[in-house]
Amino acid sequence: MGMNKTIVWFRRDLRIEDNPALAAAAAAKDGSVFPVYIWCPKEEGQFYPGRVSRWWLKQSLAHLDKSLKSLGAELMLIKTDSTLEALLECVNAIQATKVVFNHLYDPVSLVRDHNIKEKLVELGISVKSYNGDLLFEPWSIYDETGHAFTTFDPFWNRCLHMQMKAFSLIPPQLILAEGKVGKCSIEQLGLEDESEKSSNALLGRAWYPGWNKTDKALTEFVEQHLLHYSKNRLKLARTKQILWANEGNSAGEESATVFLRAIGLREYSRYLCFNFPSTIEKPLLGNLAFFPWKTDPANFKAWRQGRTGYPLVDAGMRELWATGWIHNKIRVIVSSFAVKMLLIPWRWGMKYFWDTLLDADLESDILGWQYISGCLPDGHKLERLDDPAIHGAKFDPEGEYVRQWLPELARMPAEWIHHPWNAPLTVLRASGVELGQNYPKPIIDIDQAREQLTEAIFKMWENEAASKGSGSEERHEVVDESESLAIPKVFLKDKVSHITSSSNDQKVPTLDNPQIDPPNRKRPKCSAEVEQKQNNSRNLSKDTGVSSIDQDVSSTAESSCKRESSSSYSFSVPQ
Known part of the structure; x- marks a missing residue:
């Protein structure tokens, strides 16, 4: 057995191919490896993954273990309240000389990884991290x-x-380092319960x-x-x-x-x-911190349950709950509806997507929601409001998608299926649709939503001007309640009996690269510079109609189960 014993710490890189940390450990001369995955729910905090994400994680871990066994190793699974303590246990168990892992880039992971690396180095353990993402x-x-x-x-x-x-490339063979640790089975990780x-x-x-x-x-x-x-x-x-x-x-x-x-x-x-680590909870553009979001639980619930009265939006939200996935165009449409028509805080929408998306990805979905909400210099214009009925006619002209997820509209003619409120009474009766009974009336009129958005934008500028006038430099997102913005807890339903249930039956939730020497990292431009770039690149448009939404390729989802508080992040470039 070799003297070089390396712990390979897997995180979001659950693969044996194109895994530089694993490849580096396998390439060490006269060495052995100790692959480990550490599940620490306590440290996940506000970014604790949703049900479907945990299901995917469980399957991926099982597959990774099988792949490692084909190379002569196995995956050690550890459930703990401290990742550092678990790693130290592994180091002592096999007398490891080195720990390797691939980088993560969100501020929470960066701080944790920096602290772990610092402690291991103090103990004389070599630590290397790589770009595997x-x-x-x-x-x-x-x-x-x-x-x-x-x-x-x-x-x-x-x-x-x-x-x-x-x-x-995939390592040709691995030698497993020997040692006893408090490992557990994949079931004992508790990634899914019986319900x-x-x-x-x-x-x-x-x-x-x-x-x-x-x-x-x-x-x-x-x-x-x-x-x-x-x-x-x-x-x-x-x-x-x-x-x-x-x-x-x-x-x-x-x-x-x-x-x-x-x-x-x-x-x-x-x-x-x-x-810009603060983007996990704050808009990149500082003026959006003064936007008067509406924290209306009833509207938020209607949006989540697919009961807004806008068929394309409702179909998308019901598909999301039933399958854990929706097409990117639908993500853009439903998220835009939430933040622009209902003025739901963008972090609320991100939270719900985080809990329900199979492919929930923190960084990608922060980008997506900030993009849609007008929080980025090159994102959707803040005043842009897309009409779901027009998008429905464009992307689902025959109404097939809507009929699949809204069985109550199954008999509605294509001409009216995306705006049933305009259909003649005879058409509604023939289709078995009774607005306000078996399918809701629109939760808000498009013209009312456009006027509401315009007023909110003016209010945002007033709030920002007032803040500057008072000499206050601290920015807080504005809501129409006295308390600071708190994200409602989402309670997920235990069971889904079938995929395409009717709207009346569906109870949707209630709520290192080591070869690259990193340069001296310069501080990003300040918010004022970012805002100036926005002013230079974007002019207020009078057109609030449909834009080329089919060119949007942003994804949507987020994190934060409880109240998101402002935090100061301190971290260094991984080595």
Whole structure:
């Protein structure tokens, strides 16, 4: 047995291919590895994953363990109240000489990883961390003045001109380090309880977690779907392979460019969270902190349950609850409806998506919700309000999607299905639709919503001016209650008996790269500079109609089960 014993600490990188931390541990001469996954619910805090995300995690861990066993190792599962203590237990158990892991970029993880690395180094343990998540590290991309980018296009243009390293191959064989730790079975992690298993069983019919399933999807995507991606953006693939697979392929250039741009937004989401850590709870644009959101529990509940009276929005929200997933266009439409038509605080929407999305991703979904809410310099214009009825006619002209998820509108003609409130009484009767009875009337009129949004924008400017006049530099998001903004707790239903239940039956919730020497990290531009960039790039538009929503490729979801408080984050660039 070798003398170099390395702990490989898995987190969100549950794969054996393209895993630089695992590859580095396996490449060590005369060495052995100790793969470990540590589940610490206490440290998850406000970012504790929702039911469907935990189901996916459970399946992925089982698949990773199987993959590691095929290489001669196994995954040690540990449930604890302290990640540091669990790692120290592993170090002592096998007399480890090194700990390796791949980077995470959200501020909470950065602080935790820094503290853990500091403690291990104090004990004489070598610690190395790697880039196993991004094309380029977020501290390696800055503008000509050395500041972080605050808009996507210049960021992505810079990325496209940078040299990218090859991905890591699967290790040929692993030698497992011997040692006894307080490990547990995957069931003992408690990722799902008995009341959730019947609902989760439905997920297993539609989804196939595991890194090799992704590889198969990648191969199919590149060979069959990539050339048509610009018109049919449905599947997911690995970025580096897409870049290489399409060099010189002019026929697929447009689709590859569109797809890579979508992947670039994921890259950008980590970049923003690293360089602007406060975006996990505050808007990037400071003036949005003064926006008067409406904390109306009734409207929030109607939106969650798919009872807004706008068929496309309702269909999307019911599909989300039933399957844990909705298409990106639908995510944009339902999130825009929440924040622009109902003025629901964007963090409330993110919280609900975090609890219900199968692919909930903190950084990507912060970017998505801030983008939709007008919180970013290059996001949706704050005054932009999209009419769901018009989008329905555009993206679901025959009403097939709406009929699938709103059985009460199954007989409604395509002409009226996206705006049944305009349908003649004879059509409603023939379709079996009784507005206000078996399907709700619109929760708000589009013109009323537009007027309400305009008034809120003016109120935002007034609030900001008043704040500056008072000499107060501290910014708090404005709500129409005396208390500061608190996100309602979401209580998830125990069971889902069938996928397409009627609206009356559906009880939806009530609520390191070591080869790169990181430069001296410069502070991002201040909020005032960001706001100035917004003023230079965006003029107030009178057009509040439909924009090209099909070009939006942002994802939506968030975190924070309880009240989000302002925090100060201190961290260093990973080494």
